[in-house]
Amino acid sequence: VRRETLKAADLLATSRPTAVNLFWAIDRMRRLIGRLPGRTIGDFRLALVREAIAIRDEDAAMCRAIGRHGVSLLKRNCSILTHCNAGALATAEFGTALAPVYTAAERGIPVRVFSDETRPLLQGSRLTAWELARAGIDVTVICDNMAAHLMKTRKIHAVLVGADRIAANGDAANKIGTYGLAVLARAHAVPFYVLAPTSTFDLATRTGAGIPIEERSADEITNGFGRRTAPAHVRVYSPAFDVTPASLITAIVCEKGILRPDYGKAIRKILGG
Amino acid sequence: VRRETLKAADLLATSRPTAVNLFWAIDRMRRLIGRLPGRTIGDFRLALVREAIAIRDEDAAMCRAIGRHGVSLLKRNCSILTHCNAGALATAEFGTALAPVYTAAERGIPVRVFSDETRPLLQGSRLTAWELARAGIDVTVICDNMAAHLMKTRKIHAVLVGADRIAANGDAANKIGTYGLAVLARAHAVPFYVLAPTSTFDLATRTGAGIPIEERSADEITNGFGRRTAPAHVRVYSPAFDVTPASLITAIVCEKGILRPDYGKAIRKILGG
Numbered sequence: 001v002r003r004e005t006l007k008a009a010d011l012l013a014t015s016r017p018t019a020v021n022l023f024w025a026i027d028r029m030r031r032l033i034g035r036l037p038g039r040t041i042g043d044f045r046l047a048l049v050r051e052a053i054a055i056r057d058e059d060a061a062m063c064r065a066i067g068r069h070g071v072s073l074l075k076r077n078c079s080i081l082t083h084c085n086a087g088a089l090a091t092a093e094f095g096t097a098l099a100p101v102y103t104a105a106e107r108g109i110p111v112r113v114f115s116d117e118t119r120p121l122l123q124g125s126r127l128t129a130w131e132l133a134r135a136g137i138d139v140t141v142i143c144d145n146m147a148a149h150l151m152k153t154r155k156i157h158a159v160l161v162g163a164d165r166i167a168a169n170g171d172a173a174n175k176i177g178t179y180g181l182a183v184l185a186r187a188h189a190v191p192f193y194v195l196a197p198t199s200t201f202d203l204a205t206r207t208g209a210g211i212p213i214e215e216r217s218a219d220e221i222t223n224g225f226g227r228r229t230a231p232a233h234v235r236v237y238s239p240a241f242d243v244t245p246a247s248l249i250t251a252i253v254c255e256k257g258i259l260r261p262d263y264g265k266a267i268r269k270i271l272g273g
Numbered sequence: 274v275r276r277e278t279l280k281a282a283d284l285l286a287t288s289r290p291t292a293v294n295l296f297w298a299i300d301r302m303r304r305l306i307g308r309l310p311g312r313t314i315g316d317f318r319l320a321l322v323r324e325a326i327a328i329r330d331e332d333a334a335m336c337r338a339i340g341r342h343g344v345s346l347l348k349r350n351c352s353i354l355t356h357c358n359a360g361a362l363a364t365a366e367f368g369t370a371l372a373p374v375y376t377a378a379e380r381g382i383p384v385r386v387f388s389d390e391t392r393p394l395l396q397g398s399r400l401t402a403w404e405l406a407r408a409g410i411d412v413t414v415i416c417d418n419m420a421a422h423l424m425k426t427r428k429i430h431a432v433l434v435g436a437d438r439i440a441a442n443g444d445a446a447n448k449i450g451t452y453g454l455a456v457l458a459r460a461h462a463v464p465f466y467v468l469a470p471t472s473t474f475d476l477a478t479r480t481g482a483g484i485p486i487e488e489r490s491a492d493e494i495t496n497g498f499g500r501r502t503a504p505a506h507v508r509v510y511s512p513a514f515d516v517t518p519a520s521l522i523t524a525i526v527c528e529k530g531i532l533r534p535d536y537g538k539a540i541r542k543i544l545g546g
């Protein structure tokens with residue numbers, strides 16, 4: 001059983017290269033397996049499930065903490081732009097990027113959210129808009145290419161995004177399109193916040209240049225949701241993530257607080273403490 | 274017949290607010306109608322069709338001229354990013370933004386094109402990629418939100434876009450997403466070229482602030498191509514165009530040549546001359 005479970009852990013670890021929390025959680029389960037005495041399969045399974053539930057509960061608490069820190073960055077009636085899904089459907093309960101929004105709602109602070117639909121898989125319209133609308137939060141879907149026009153016409157007061165991996169210097173990998181939003185936010189003097197638990201920090205990766213970027217199948221773009229919308233055999237390039245340099249990030253919000261540049265120093269301090 | 278035709282012209286003029294060539298062409302047909310002697314319906318129709326064919330032929334010649342001027346801006350083996358469709362399917366023959374690409378192909382100069390798919394109506398994948406692939410030109414489709422990552426990784430050497438209306442000061446309205454590309458191009462020191470015939474210049478509109486922006490139906494985003502990809506009743510914002518300020522435009526290429534800043538002066542000179 002132990003060998004089979006470790007094989008499953010290895011398989012999961014090869015599934016997606018960019019996000020580091022995945023490896024963090026797999027390593028935690030691997031360490032648990034190493035510690036488990038040789039008992040029955042039932043006991044073994046129970047211990048793994050208990051650890052998984054513990055991770056879920058800790059994640060929910062971390063997300064709430066991110067929400068408490070992050071909500072201090074939001075003004076009443078502000079409009080927030082978010083990208084992809086870093087909410088209740090991607091994490092536990094409050095999410096990361098959306099945690100300040102849920103916290104604001106809980107405290108009766110009105111905020112408005114614009115959600116990039118996030119091509120090609122449309123997590124912004126299918127997931128983010130769904131979960132925010134369900135929670136009674138004012139949400140408006142836009143196409144990714146509309147964000148710049150919204151910023152120019154002063155409709156956006158802050159950008160909140162999650163992260164799949166944050167390098168030791170603060171460079172942050174997140175869903176493709178995030179980097180462009182960061183450049184646009186800087187050009188329009190809109191604060192750009194990355195919200196992620198400390199399990200997203202990867203000290204072993206010195207800068208964003210060391211983060212592998214997953215490339216995905218052309219079909220997701222040319223045959224989205226079962227409808228062909230591009231000529232047959234057309235060439236497609238589909239990176240699933242991009243890297244936002246630390247220099248474009250106004251603050252990184254994790255469960256332990258709000259980090260400001262110099263991120264290299266701030267991250268070392270918070271992980272050491 | 275005259276009255277009916279003028280009524281049809283009025284109806285066409287209300288169809289879309291942003292592009293100015295439409296009004297230009299309708300006005301030209303109106304002037305023709307004003308000049309036509311009272312003859313048979315057959316003669317009347319023939320005169321209108323002749324004028325339409327003349328416009329088509331002049332448009333083809335203008336596009337070829339834009340191509341001749343624009344190709345001088347391209348280097349061998351360069352990679353071009355374009356947005357929406359300003360090619361053979363939107364104009365006559367060579368198109369505007371794509372004219373330098375077709376001219377390069379004709380002269381045996383290898384270039385590579387990345388085509389933003391251009392949400393929500395996907396003109397970039399459905400039209401631009403189709404017509405370029407058909408012409409044997411190397412074309413790769415990307416999602417709109419991937420452009421920034423491509424620029425950062427030095428995969429783009431120039432951005433070529435069309436325009437629906439260019440104000441007297443050089444501010445240019447074009448398909449939503451164009452403005453964001455211009456900001457990204459500037460941030461990455463990539464030249465940003467607007468290619469359009471002089472019929473796109475609108476001296477009556479002093480700056481881009483005076484260009485009306487068409488807003489389109491939520492359904493195009495939530496129910497694209499017959500597939501629902503957003504929750505029912507979700508709020509949507511869908512501006513169809515945006516305005517790129519003259520300050521972000523490296524050059525404007527029209528059939529009469531390449532305009533450089535100060536565009537106000539350059540446009541007055543070229544329209545006067």
